[in-house]
Amino acid sequence: DAKTTQPNSMESNEEEPVHLPCNHSTISGTDYIHWYRQLPSQGPEYVIHGLTSNVNNRMASLAIAEDRKSSTLILHRATLRDAAVYYCILRDDPLVFGKGTRLSVIA
Amino acid sequence: EAGVTQSPTHLIKTRGQQATLRCSPISGHTSVYWYQQALGLGLQFLLWYDEGEERNRGNFPPRFSGRQFPNYSSELNVNALELEDSALYLCASTPYSNQPQHFGDGTRLSIL
Numbered sequence: 001d002a003k004t005t006q007p008n009s010m011e012s013n014e015e016e017p018v019h020l021p022c023n024h025s026t027i028s029g030t031d032y033i034h035w036y037r038q039l040p041s042q043g044p045e046y047v048i049h050g051l052t053s054n055v056n057n058r059m060a061s062l063a064i065a066e067d068r069k070s071s072t073l074i075l076h077r078a079t080l081r082d083a084a085v086y087y088c089i090l091r092d093d094p095l096v097f098g099k100g101t102r103l104s105v106i107a
Numbered sequence: 108e109a110g111v112t113q114s115p116t117h118l119i120k121t122r123g124q125q126a127t128l129r130c131s132p133i134s135g136h137t138s139v140y141w142y143q144q145a146l147g148l149g150l151q152f153l154l155w156y157d158e159g160e161e162r163n164r165g166n167f168p169p170r171f172s173g174r175q176f177p178n179y180s181s182e183l184n185v186n187a188l189e190l191e192d193s194a195l196y197l198c199a200s201t202p203y204s205n206q207p208q209h210f211g212d213g214t215r216l217s218i219l
Contacts, residue, residue, distance in 0.1 A: 034207070043111075043197045043210030044150070087150075093204045094140055094163060097150035 004088045009102040012078045020073040020101055022088030027068050034092050035062065035073050037084040038100075044087065047073065078105045108133060111211035113198050119217045120188050128183040128214045132200030138162075139181040140201075140208060141173060145194035153196075156181055157204065185216070193218045 005023040012018040024033065035047040048055055048062045050071075055062040061074040075082055087100040112131045120126050132139050141153040152165040156175035170186040179200075185192055195215050199208035 036208075041212070043199070043212045044208075045210065046207035049207065092208075094152040094155050094165070095142070095150075095199075095208060096152065097142075099149055 004090060004098055006086070006088055006098065006101045008099065009104070011104045011106060012075075014080060014105055014107050015077050018075040018078045018082070018103065020075075020086050020088075020103065021070065022072070023070045024088070024090055025069045027090060031090045032092060033062065033064060033068075033071050034089040034095070035060070036087045036089065036095070036097075037082075038087070039081075039084045044095075044097075047086070049092075078103075080105050080107060111198055111200050111209050113196075113211035113214050115214060116212075117215045117217070119219060121219050122188055122190060124188050126185045126188060126192075126216055128185075128196050128198075128216070130181045130183070130198030130200075130211060132179050132181070132198075133209055136200035136202050136209070137179050138201045138204055139175055139179065140199040141181070141183050142197045142199065143167075143194045144197060144213070145191070148194075150197070154183065162204075188218050190218050192216060 032049050034049040036044040038044045048060050050062045063072045083105045085100040085102050114129045138157040140155050142150050144150045154173050155163040159175050173183040175181045195213040197213045199210045
């Protein structure tokens with residue numbers, strides 16, 4: 001399975017944009033890039049996914065590098081409710097979770 | 108629309124006992140996945156059921172088993188419980204494979 005590498009933790013101020021990076025240098029041509037997040041005491045929650053083009057939805061944006069070896073999840077205005085562990089995942093069936101990035105949001 | 112529901116929320120058992128965990132998927136979803144989230148080990152895939160059949164299995168011993176019923180709800184059974192089975196067990200559903208998975212909030216299983 002292709003692997004992903006994410007920073008262990010990041011910190012952001014409330015109402016500022018957050019850029020969460022993910023490296024996936026061994027990604028194959030058919031691997032979609034998925035992002036999930038897990039808030040404290042809850043199950044994971046789907047955030048966004050994409051293949052080659054940048055993607056936007058109501059929760060976030062996903063910027064994918066041209067060579068697809070890296071991607072960035074963008075939260076446009078972080079809120080306290082966005083504090084969670086964010087997982088970047090290539091294989092989706094079933095999901096293969098790494099350790100993710102723990103995002104702290106400071107008021 | 109109701110989300111994925113899991114029961115019970117908490118379950119306490121002793122070593123050697125058997126545990127049964129239940130999952131109701133979102134209406135219209137036919138695929139159900141089970142994951143284990145143990146402290147320090149992260150989320151690991153356990154089992155995948157689709158249309159009543161087991162489609163894939165993670166690297167877990169045979170004492171972890173399950174089934175999917177005609178209404179697409181699912182049961183996870185863990186026999187001969189061991190201390191290291193203490194974990195949060197999460198269920199997810201999708202309308203079909205390769206679609207975003209929707210998770211419940213899990214059953215916390217504690218083995219004394």
